[in-house]
Amino acid sequence: MPQPNSESERTRLLESTAPLERMAYFRSELELQDESMAVLAPYRETFVKYAEDYADHLYAKFDRFAQTQLMLHMESSPGRLRRSWEYWFRALWTSGLDERFINMVWRSGVLHVALGIDQRFIDLAYGYTRRYCRDMAEREVPIPELRKVLRTVDALLDFCMLLATDAFISSTQRCDTEVMMGVAHQLRNPLTVIGGNAMRIRRTKGPCTDAQEHSEAIFEEAVRLERLVKAVGTYVDILNLKPEFEICSVPQLMSETLQILRPEYPSPDFEPELALEENNALVRGDERCLRPLFLQTLRNCLEAVDKANPRLRITSRPSTATPGFLQIEIENSGPSPDPDMIEALFEPFYSTRPLGTGFGLPIARLAAKKCMGSVTLRATPHGGCYTILLALPGAAGESVFFAGE
Ligand code: HEM
Structure with missing residues (x-):
């Protein structure tokens, strides 16, 4: 998995934007319209106060595993990860799921892939987050309102998970197809040279039949590889195609x-x-x-x-x-x-x-x-x-x- 090893690479990643139209569709399917978001309004300020505690809670969870300890220590400057999580938590309750918030979550998904974080840890983190938010709501929201609030909290977290999954699929698919196209491209020139030279030896009239046979074998293999390169190109083209029915x-x-x-x-x-x-x-x-x-x-x-x-x-x-x-x-x-x-x-x-x-x-x-x-x-x-x-x-x-x- 490629790592964003330079600041410019990281900047490029963080400049990518979420597919907003698709996100609007997911939002409506999860019934997260302004009306259902409004049930959270009386509790926003209270929930936001949990941001620091939430970030500490998540950090402590992942500081227990050897694999994720390393990830936590990969942060670009001390305390930045906790601040990112705090910021995300606050925006979850206050952004109204605006374009900025959607792009932030999507980009964090792209960054997680680039950092090589196992997607199962991200899913687990959303699981911990859901439990944390539900416990918080149960403490803060009066019983008659609780059901409605929990429903919206669940939908909000489902939406963020969909965003992260979308970013994961887009980024991993892009990595795979880039590698495939890269290999195909790198093979094309040497193959033309090999095939051309084998052809030249084949055309040379001479007593050495061994050379003729060997050049024949080289030529056949070069042709096979050329067809393979073409087939990989077709496969990747179809993979990247967005069907229009x-x-x-x-x-x-x-x-x-x-x-x-x-x-x-x-x-x-x-x-x-x-x-x-x-x-x-x-x-x-x-x-x-x-x-x-x-x-x-x-x-x-x-x-x-x-x-x-x-x-x-x-x-x-x-x-x-x-x-x-x-x-x-x-x-x-x-x-x-x-x-x-x-x-x-x-x-x-x-x-x-x-x-x-x-x-x-x-x-x-x-x-x-x-x-x-x-x-x-x-x-x-x-x-x-x-x-x-x-x-x-x-x-x-x-x-x-x-x-x-
Ligand atoms: C609920 C799940 C998670 C959310 C919502 C989330 C959100 C974010 C956000 C918003 C950023 C900042 C992106 C930016 O710089 O624009 C970020 C960065 C990062 N996340 Fe996550 N994250 C989650 C889970 C995890 C997990 C489980 C790990 C590792 C165990 C992780 C590791 C990181 C790392 C290493 C960075 C880069 C920190 C830096 O150098 O700035 N995240 N995440």
Whole structure:
């Protein structure tokens, strides 16, 4: 986990801002509108007086564990952490959850990730905080008002936890994709040089057949790695994509994808059987995900197809097991996949083909997931069958607020 080892890095982190629109949505879902916040008004001043005690309480809790003791001593200047916690506690009761407060909590989440603090400690801290706040309210709030106040206190802390979780997801995902893209980028230039030189040796006419063979092997590996770099790029692009849902035609996307794959058909006269239901042709999805989803599954079927007796059949019908979803099945003739190895096929870098990148099916699964669908594979007596589930138009509404950035 990267550490903010310079003041400028820390400044950059602390300048990031929370996704305010999403936070407004969470706030309304937790019913934290001004009206429910108003029940806290008579107790604000009293609660604020606990700030110092709260910070000491939290500090004492985490000073007991070896792992967090170190974190506590990581503070940039003596006493700063306690002051940050005190400040946060005061703002919890007085800010009215304004933009400044939301950005502060979100940025603390980003900073916690950058400092390498285990997210479970943060969750635990919110647990201690909830107990502390409830005890405080029970002491200070008259019984007739207590229920309402506790409800709002819980919602406030839930909101802060959601903010911290949001910051955690955004930051860790950003770290992962930055590393992946960094490695892919670093590989690109050396690969072009290796591939180019291997090609040159291959073209050199001479008596040394060993050199020809070796250059062939180097060239093949360079090509494989180039494909891997490209696949990682596609995977990261889909990972970072924020889906925009629209109504898409499955037959149209399927036909266009098959057209792209035509050069990979087992023979020039091969034709896949397309039996897609006319009146169940539309799904709700994002074409930028559906295209790679279809491309990768169809390509996998074509690669595995029995060359002597090639068969590829694509069918669709509304799912009976999962109402509201269209079930597309892509079946091929060929060797049946080993049921024990099927899940491994969806994991990055796993491939049964010597020149495979191991990214085809992970891309397909990620693309399906981004569209709130799924893709699975099962063995059939004569080959394999992929089942893709995609939402039909008018099915349960998606919430854009849970989509990745
Ligand atoms: C209820 C849970 C927590 C809240 C609300 C919270 C809040 C904050 C805030 C507001 C900051 C200041 C961010 C800034 O400088 O803008 C901060 C910094 C920090 N937090 Fe937390 N925190 C929590 C839990 C924890 C835990 C469990 C640890 C470690 C055990 C931790 C360690 C730190 C550290 C090391 C800093 C940086 C201190 C510095 O150098 O200024 N926090 N936190």
